[in-house]
Amino acid sequence: MTRAFLLGTALACLPLAAAAEQHQSMDDSGMNYSAGLSYGPRPFFLISKMEDGPLKDELTQCMGQTPERTTFSIGHRGAPLMFPEHTVESNHAAAGQGAGVLECDVAFTADQELVCRHAQNDLHTTTDIVVTDLAEKCSTPFEPASDGSDATAECRTSDLTLDEFKTLSPKMDASNPQATTAEEYLGGVADWRTTLYDNDATLMTHAESIALFDAMGADFTPELKTPVVDMPYEGFSQEDYAQKMIDEYKDAGIDPSRVWPQSFLLDDVLYWIENEPEFGAQAVFLVEWTDGFDEQDSETWQEDFAALKEQGVNYLAPSLNMMMTVGENDEIAASEYAMAAKDAGLELIAWTLERSGPLAEGGGWYFQSVNDIVDSDGDYYEALDVLAQDVGVRGVFSDWPATVTYYANCKGL
Incomplete structure (x- = not known):
């Protein structure tokens, strides 16, 4: 060099x-x-x-x-x-x-307010929703991996009001398909990305x-x-x-x-x-x-x-x-x-x-x-x-x- x-x-x-x-x-x-x-x-x-x-x-x-x-x-x-x-x-x-x-990327909430999300149904991979009190509002609440099946969840912006959406904490877009707990599901970030800047990020x-x-x-x-x-x-x-x-x-x-x-x-x-x-x-x-x-x-x-x-x-x-x-x-x-x-x-x-x-x-x-x-x-x-x-x-x-x-x-x- x-x-x-x-x-x-x-x-x-x-x-x-x-x-x-x-x-x-x-x-x-x-x-x-x-x-x-x-x-x-x-x-x-x-x-x-x-x-x-x-x-x-x-x-x-x-x-x-x-x-x-x-x-x-x-x-x-x-x-x-x-x-x-x-x-x-x-x-x-x-x-x-x-x-x-x-x-x-524009999606809408339950009260028809516009927010920035890559998809209407990505909150389970881009925020901490599955470990919050709002998890029960998800279209498909978190289900752990079991018997060879991957962990699943689907949480939509339209599941929440704008006020509820703004309480979430964003994270790197990822999930752990082998997760047996909601906390584990928040992982899965590719090793060529980083979680260094997740702290206090703002929706x-x-x-x-x-x-x-x-x-x-x-x-x-x-x-x-x-x-x-x-x-x-x-x-x-x-x-x-x-x-x-x-x-x-x-x-x-x-x-x-x-x-x-x-x-x-x-x-x-x-x-x-x-x-x-x-x-x-x-x-x-x-x-x-x-x-x-x-x-x-x-x-x-x-x-x-x-x-x-x-x-x-x-x-x-x-x-x-x-x-x-x-x-x-x-x-x-x-x-x-x-x-x-x-x-x-x-x-x-x-x-x-x-x-x-x-x-x-x-x-x-x-x-x-x-x-x-x-x-x-x-x-x-x-x-x-x-x-x-x-x-x-x-x-x-x-x-x-x-x-x-x-x-x-x-x-x-």
Whole structure:
């Protein structure tokens, strides 16, 4: 390892002044995110794992650069590689790493208030609910593992009122399938993540996320989560749900140009296009790999890109595995699926980098289209370069936004 590389790593650990915003962004905690952006050591670790070549050389030469906020870097649930997702602390970390866009996945409570959760039914893995007095309210209360069957539970935001939801303590998303007690069920965190920052983490409503992200100078990409309850729910229709999410940005005085609302349901996207056209212009249709999908075979594609454009859809967000394939020289390459979507005039957003854990141990679900050639953590930057330069994505979600911020700053994105 070179002396220059070690120096770059050391410098990365210092709070570096950033010129990402002309104004100073400070939230109620007093943390100033325009003047204290930092990459931390992870980008340099990943670069050190890359194979020698022009990309590694270019990224290495950027080690002395000053971090700047960029909308190319999107905080996926904040920075959940190390922080409990959708918490104030997770988003503090993401903003401090230069993420220019932050995400609140939007679910609703029993009293139809909007909160930040990745799914309506994930409270049993993302909070301590199974060891609280609210456990009995879960749709499926905790059942211990026995006779070869895994432990089970299902706790929904719609099982609780907002006041009840706010009493829960968030944790890293995990559960222990072998648990025989509720306390044991709270475990199961992957060994490449950490529980170091679970302590006193803070849950957020959607409205609170808007205020926080705005104070930190970041833009917004809320995702309307597909309900697991039948809709309408207690008179609350899917259209009411989609409208309420947008109304909370309007109530906060947020310019629609700063908001990229997302949904896996095309009807939600079309609702925004028709009823809230300023917000609908940047509405994002999310799609993901399904069984039988082949990123190189158009017969397996379920999306008609031209039809989406005709309906007013401008943004498509496929999972990473849909946009990558194995190239002629056994390198990561852009898929035919991604290029066809781009050729149709759709803006593409990629999700989610650094969700698969160490690539040295295999790429996992997010890299399944290139698993045969992924064997190093340095491949995160190889994949990112293909997405940015060959596919031409507008932004990349990551569980640790500093990785994408570093690349975007180095490339001038």
